[in-house]
Amino acid sequence: MNKVIDSLTHVCTRGYGLALLAGLFFLASCNDDNDSPLTQDNDLSEVIAENPELSSFEAASADIEEVSGLLRGTESYTVFAPDNEAFNTFLNGRSLNDIPENVLKNVLLNHVVAGQLRAGDLENGTLTTLGGSDITVARQGDSFLLNGNVRILAADIEASNGIIHVVNAVMDHEEDMSMGSIAEEVVNRDNLSTLEAILTSGNYDALLNAASDPSADLTLFAPDNEAFANLLMLLDVELGDIPTGVVEDILMYHILGESVMSGELMDGTAATTMLGEDITVMIDGGMVTLNPGDFAVMVEEADIEANNGVIHQIGGVLVPPSVQSILGTVVxxxxxxxxxxxxxxxxxxxxxxxxxxxxxxxxxxxxxxxxxxxxxxxxxxxxxxxxxxxxxxxxxxxxxxxxxxxxxxxxxxxxxxxxxxxxxxxxxxxxxxxxxxxxxxxxxxxxxxxxxxxxxxxxxxxxxPEGVLMPPTMTIAEIVQMYASGEAEGTDEDGEFNVLLAALTRATNEGGFDFLGAVSNPEANLTVFAPTDEAFMKLLNITNLSQLEDIPVEVLTDVLQYHVIIVPFFSVDLLNNNAPATLYSSISIQVTDNLTIVDREDDNMDANIIIADVKATNGVIHAIDNVLLPFDLVDNGGEEDDEN
The missing domain is CATH 2.30.180.10 (FAS1 domain)
Structure with a gap:
């Protein structure tokens, strides 16, 4: 009883009300036998809630499920509960919301011991808390000092699932509060220097700020340097060559939006990352594997605590499922x-x-x-x-x-x-x-x-490296018609290839060769040298003819056939094979290195290809600045030279 009276004396000095004092005397008188079963109907959380001087402890524990859950649970615990004044000292002008959740959780769990321990059960030595830290107990006569400077203000407050001792200070919070942020913990670890270099490169400031934010509550699965090296070797790329958006997505796949200690990871479960894609968990023999299968990654060092979350160091880079399908493909x-x-x-x-x-x-x-x-x-x-x-x-x-x-x-x-x-x-x-x-x-x-x-x-x-392949959408005939109508890009309202279209139409209708059908045939694969309107005008001028109709249709047909090859010859093919056979009696044309076509006649009317490689669905067109002549029309007024 002296122990309880000593504790009550401390309670009175901290301003506890008469109702609490009376309650504590009652509890003490009913529980002189330290081994007697608990008779209180209310659980730990309810008893704490009933005591106004523990309202700060109540508020702190209510928002942390792991703590509030055990206070309401069926297992027995002993709680060393700091009173409000102790919490005010601990907060030092801050609010509870200013303390990172994982830090606050550790602080609270470091005040909870498994089992029920009344004051009479306390002996010199240490108690291990649920937070993993030790509380040292030193008896001083009929009172106790915890951790060398913390006193019990009220002892043996019973609940249905444990015992509460009110204490005058928050214990061992300095270490929790001095933890670095996740970003600082990464920087402090030599084997995470690649991850550090990525985060501090200036390309990922949003992620760096989140990892540095003391109010955040995150879990980072941190690949070590070897993990990054292995991935880059697999991909055969340098880190700086990877698009920043891809790197950012991969990094976000390594972050959970809440702190999850390794003991909270459950076999066969999935955790949703900040990327929105899940990481699956497998636990076997105490070893944690993430994404078991072809892309499995082992947790090498767990529970590296920070003041805004926790880091689990891993031996590989986690590949999001959306990216897994891309690996090994042409993409x-x-x-x-x-x-x-x-x-x-x-x-x-x-x-x-x-x-x-x-x-x-x-x-x-x-x-x-x-x-x-x-x-x-x-x-x-x-x-x-x-x-x-x-x-x-x-x-x-x-x-x-x-x-x-x-x-x-x-x-x-x-x-x-x-x-x-x-x-x-x-x-x-x-x-x-x-x-x-x-x-x-x-x-x-x-x-x-x-x-x-x-x-x-x-x-x-x-x-x-230099161009994009554009699929053709029109036949040769449709391209010529589009230019003639003036609808093609770069042409005026008068259009281009009007005379060529008229020549093809006349030769088809009168000359016995279906040019229009050939250049319209989707199954064909032709090369057409297409003289411009100006090219035809030059031909009429040198032959002293006034219009296209003045050229005999059979001559026009032969000339047009001299402009058609029955296989597709692109400009590079013309340079490779400078004597392609035309439809006109297999007579060849000569092509020089600068894409000038030398026809059969020495008439100084060689044609330059001014627009090359216009791809059609049924061949290719080269626009030329002169009409190619397979025979002499100049000296014969448009008539074919009989010697040819």
């Missing part, structure tokens, strides 16, 4: 490279990622950001359907490494044109044509190909 090299962010944005907007990932054995021709810029393509300006057409035109449904492309061109070297073609995902009518000139590779004549030969499990990636 991977672009996704993890700053040079292809426009391409990735286009794939996402076109909703084409799933189709690309599902394809088996493909070749991707990947335009760089610079290539999109050169082509004047802004992804934001195009709808998803248009982007999907463009992107499918960059994919072959077969795997063609650079070595295979070289072998095919070598095997085709003796053909009329040293060129190979392949159908794209856009459809059988949409082919890509591959040519080689001076050791360089080209697609459709004018798009330079860097056969980087980036091999993946799914197929091969080749880089397009």
């Amino acid at each position: 991977e090299p672009a996704y993890f490279s700053k040079d292809f962010t426009t391409l990735v944005a286009a794939v996402v907007k076109a909703d084409l990622l799933g189709a690309l990932l599902a394809a088996d054995g493909v070749t991707l021709f990947a335009p760089t950001n610079q290539a999109f810029e050169n082509a004047g393509i802004n992804v934001d300006d195009l709808d998803g359907e248009t982007l999907a057409r463009v992107l499918k035109y960059h994919v072959l449904p077969v795997n063609v490494p650079a070595g295979d492309l070289v072998a095919m061109l070598d095997a085709d070297y003796e053909a009329p044109v040293n060129q190979v073609s392949a159908h794209t995902l856009l459809g059988d009518n949409y082919e890509l044509y591959f040519s080689r000139l001076n050791g360089m590779f080209y697609i459709n004549g004018d798009t330079k190909l860097d056969p980087a030969n980036i091999m993946t499990d799914q197929g091969t990636v080749h880089v397009l």
Whole structure:
């Protein structure tokens, strides 16, 4: 009883009311036998709530489920509860909301001991709290000192599930309050220097600020340096080459929006990260594995506490499920490279990622950001359907490494044109044509190909450093008609190729050769040299003719046939094979290195290709500035030279 009276004396000095004093005397008189069972009906949380001098402790514990749960539970505990004055000293002008939740939780748990310990049970020595710290007990006559300077103000306050001792100070909070933030803890660990470099690079200030915020409550799964090194080796990239958006997403997948100690992780459960994607947990023999399976990561060091959360150091980089599906595919090299962010944005907007990932054995021709810029393509300006057409035109449904492309061109070297073609995902009518000139590779004549030969499990990636492949949408006839109507970009209201269209129409109707049908045929694959209107005017002038109708139709038909090759010759192919055969009696034209076409006649009317490689769905058009002549019309007034 003397022990309780001593405690009550301290209570009176801290201003407890008469009601509490009477209650404590009653409790003491009823419980001189320290081993008697608890008879109080109210649990620890209810008893604390009934005592106004413990209102701060009540408020602090109410918001922390782990603490309030055990105070309401069926297990027995002993609580050393600081009174309000003790809490005010601890807060030092702050509010409870200013204390990080994990710090406050640790402080409270460091005042709770398992089991019921009345004052008579206390002996010199130590008590281990639920927070993991020790309370030293030193008896001084009939009173006690805890941790050398904390006194019990009121002892043996019973509850249905434990005992409360009111104390005059918050114990061992200095260590909790002196913890660094998550960001500071990362900086202080040498084996997390890569993570530190990322967070402090200036690219991820929002994440750094969150990890530094003392009011935050977070869990960080922190990959060590070796983990980052292994991932970069797998991806074959440098950290600085990865787009910041990709890095940020991966980092957010390592953060939970609340502090979760390792003991709170449950086998078979999932935790939702700040990225919005889940991490799954497996616990086996005390070892914690995250995302068990092909992308499993082990927790190497758990429960590194900070003043705004907890860090679990891990031996690998966690890969979000949305990114896991990209690894090993033709999308991977672009996704993890700053040079292809426009391409990735286009794939996402076109909703084409799933189709690309599902394809088996493909070749991707990947335009760089610079290539999109050169082509004047802004992804934001195009709808998803248009982007999907463009992107499918960059994919072959077969795997063609650079070595295979070289072998095919070598095997085709003796053909009329040293060129190979392949159908794209856009459809059988949409082919890509591959040519080689001076050791360089080209697609459709004018798009330079860097056969980087980036091999993946799914197929091969080749880089397009300068241009984007645009799928044709019109036949040769439709392109000529569009220019003639003045609707083509860069033409005035008078249009272009009006005379060519008139010549094709007249030769079709009167000359016995269906030119319009040929250039309209979707199954054809032609090369057409298209003289401009000015080119035809020059021809009429040198032949002293006033109009197209003055040229005999059979002569016009022969001249037009001299402008058509029955296979697609792009500009690079013309330079490779400078004697392609035309429809006119297999007579060849000569092409010089500067894309000047030398016809059969020495009439000083050689034609320059002024617009090359206009791709149509059924061939290719080259605009030329003179009409090609297979025979002498100049000296014969538009009549064909009989000697030819």
